[in-house]
Amino acid sequence: MSAPRNDRTGTDHAGTDRVQARPRYPAPTFARSVWLVATREIMARLRSKAFLISTGLLLLISIGSVVAGSIASQNQTLPKVAVVGAAAQIVEQTQAFTTVQADDVDDAEALVRAGTVSAAVVPDTATDASVGVRVIALDSAPVDVLATLSVTPTLDLLDPSTQQSGGLIYLVSLGFGLVFFMSAITFGSTIAQSVVEEKQTRVVEILMTTIPVRALLGGKVVGNSIMAFGQIVAIGLLVAIGMATTGQTGLLGTVGPSIVWFGVFFAFGFVMLASLFAATASMVSRQEDVGSATSPVLFLVMIPYFLVIFFNDNPTVLAIMSYIPFSAPVGMPMRIFLGTAAWWEPLLSLGILLASTAVVILLGSRMYSNSLLRMGARVTFRQALRG
Amino acid sequence: MLEIRNVNKRYGTRKVLTDVSFGVDSGRLTGFVGANGAGKTTTMRIILGVLSADSGTVLQDGVPLTGDDRRRFGYMPEERGLYPKMRVGEHLVYLARLHGLSSASARRNTTELLDRLGLGERAGDLVQSLSLGNQQRAQIAAALVHDPEFLVLDEPFSGLDPLAVEVVMGVLSGYAAQGAPVLFSSHQLDIVERLCDDVVIIADGEIRANGPREQLREQHSSPRFELRTIADAKWIRAVPGITVLDLSDGVAVFEAATDAASQAVLREALDRAPVTSFSQQRPSLATIFKEVVR
Numbered sequence: 001m002s003a004p005r006n007d008r009t010g011t012d013h014a015g016t017d018r019v020q021a022r023p024r025y026p027a028p029t030f031a032r033s034v035w036l037v038a039t040r041e042i043m044a045r046l047r048s049k050a051f052l053i054s055t056g057l058l059l060l061i062s063i064g065s066v067v068a069g070s071i072a073s074q075n076q077t078l079p080k081v082a083v084v085g086a087a088a089q090i091v092e093q094t095q096a097f098t099t100v101q102a103d104d105v106d107d108a109e110a111l112v113r114a115g116t117v118s119a120a121v122v123p124d125t126a127t128d129a130s131v132g133v134r135v136i137a138l139d140s141a142p143v144d145v146l147a148t149l150s151v152t153p154t155l156d157l158l159d160p161s162t163q164q165s166g167g168l169i170y171l172v173s174l175g176f177g178l179v180f181f182m183s184a185i186t187f188g189s190t191i192a193q194s195v196v197e198e199k200q201t202r203v204v205e206i207l208m209t210t211i212p213v214r215a216l217l218g219g220k221v222v223g224n225s226i227m228a229f230g231q232i233v234a235i236g237l238l239v240a241i242g243m244a245t246t247g248q249t250g251l252l253g254t255v256g257p258s259i260v261w262f263g264v265f266f267a268f269g270f271v272m273l274a275s276l277f278a279a280t281a282s283m284v285s286r287q288e289d290v291g292s293a294t295s296p297v298l299f300l301v302m303i304p305y306f307l308v309i310f311f312n313d314n315p316t317v318l319a320i321m322s323y324i325p326f327s328a329p330v331g332m333p334m335r336i337f338l339g340t341a342a343w344w345e346p347l348l349s350l351g352i353l354l355a356s357t358a359v360v361i362l363l364g365s366r367m368y369s370n371s372l373l374r375m376g377a378r379v380t381f382r383q384a385l386r387g
Numbered sequence: 388m389l390e391i392r393n394v395n396k397r398y399g400t401r402k403v404l405t406d407v408s409f410g411v412d413s414g415r416l417t418g419f420v421g422a423n424g425a426g427k428t429t430t431m432r433i434i435l436g437v438l439s440a441d442s443g444t445v446l447q448d449g450v451p452l453t454g455d456d457r458r459r460f461g462y463m464p465e466e467r468g469l470y471p472k473m474r475v476g477e478h479l480v481y482l483a484r485l486h487g488l489s490s491a492s493a494r495r496n497t498t499e500l501l502d503r504l505g506l507g508e509r510a511g512d513l514v515q516s517l518s519l520g521n522q523q524r525a526q527i528a529a530a531l532v533h534d535p536e537f538l539v540l541d542e543p544f545s546g547l548d549p550l551a552v553e554v555v556m557g558v559l560s561g562y563a564a565q566g567a568p569v570l571f572s573s574h575q576l577d578i579v580e581r582l583c584d585d586v587v588i589i590a591d592g593e594i595r596a597n598g599p600r601e602q603l604r605e606q607h608s609s610p611r612f613e614l615r616t617i618a619d620a621k622w623i624r625a626v627p628g629i630t631v632l633d634l635s636d637g638v639a640v641f642e643a644a645t646d647a648a649s650q651a652v653l654r655e656a657l658d659r660a661p662v663t664s665f666s667q668q669r670p671s672l673a674t675i676f677k678e679v680v681r
Binding site (some may be wrong): 024025027028033036038041044047197198201202203204205206207208209210211212335371 | 392432435436438454457458460462464466467468469470471472473481482484485486487488492529530531534536601631
């Protein structure tokens, strides 16, 4: 019965020669393993049509919003002001208002009451009049009219804060919120799917025997974070170029710093979210279950998005948001844009974000390693954390 | 050589491995045989470090295995799978590089191995476009692409057509001939019987038999003989110490109480008529398996 073996050994001379020459490959370093996994993730994304289409769409939306913003600012209508007699000349000189000629003071008052104009400027007949005109408004002081007509002393601001108009605030908050939300959802669910794909196709067992589980998780997070961050940088650059070419350089100056901070916060915030997506996804074995498994993380992404849209004018909510790790990538850049954050605040918030990212990575990789080989029924949180 | 020593494993309250100990020698093919749920996959996963044992150790040349040692193993898990959307060649290169090969040697090994397994022309195809049998070959390639120093294969022959079985058998023997220890599990006892130098039989988490194949067959041989002669062999019934089990014309199957009794039968048979064969019946692996598992 030992004959067949001899036969085979005889015919396999080439193979036998190779034995002596068989090289001993040194195991790659941890960083090298992470990078190999990350490269594969990136290649897989770049080959996916779904990814290319969604990225194209996101870039189109962001460039579209810049163009829309520039069109809107060019068609801005000047506030209407009623003028009487000599006041007309003074108001028209400022070129800040559309003037409506009124016959007399009573007529002007009627226009104000009717809401046709936001204020009326009439000659001041009082003896101690210093300016020569009087402003009539309905129920509150018309700040824009007063400011334009006042003589203001030279002002030096020691700590200039940029006060932005409500529309712009809304647009910027929508921008940050939407970009964060879209990128986190896109790449978060991508990473979740790729984790389950490995589990479902069982390739994970080969991978686990080849490299440390942490390197596998690390590679996935790094690869997808690079893609997400690349997308953010592309959007940021497009918006900046768009603003520059449509002549909104003033706006670029005010939004610019917050965009840079957004990038920094996003980079770390996304790593945290990506680890959470990977950890929760590893608890299930089928693509159909990814949605329900990752829904808690999805909520964490959606909450800051809605909060920043509804509460972008509420300093208290924004202040809290800017320190909570999950909403800081949206909250802190928003406050920087509004000029309500002191210089040290983004740094402190970034520190908090970094610390929580480290904790989440530790917990996440624990859940991930404990869940990978459990096929079939969904792994409970307790099993995933305890092992 | 690799040694599994006193390994125990429990899943909750269920004990799946009890004091499992056996060795896998260098340059030899070791077959790991057992029924479903006997503990084969669990043992292999513990060897590879995917699972941790509750107690016991896995040693290579007397030293406990480390993660780096295991990276030089080739493993084919029971649960097959590769990335469906990667190209076959690219996938193998990726795995080889994870094992530490340079890009150039990863590519060289991939081409060589795919050609050997008859998959050379499919290197550029997506894994998901391969037929089941070819996916299986690709899976075997995945276990071998990094020139492993030790092979652990869980059911490498299941799902293969007879042609592919031959190819894989050739590849595994080649590996063993190169001096690598090879451990594989299989339900197909005939393949194990043909291929393996050593056999390990496991049942209910316990090793029931373990050793060189021929030695096992020897151990489980009963004092049973078969005699073929050209004349009627009825006379055997009268030989002292002989129990006839089956007799038809010139073919007799009998049990001998002593060696002397069986030799006496042979001598008398030769005196009476030409003998065409006389042999002690060796049990097949299947028979041994049924016997030790019971």
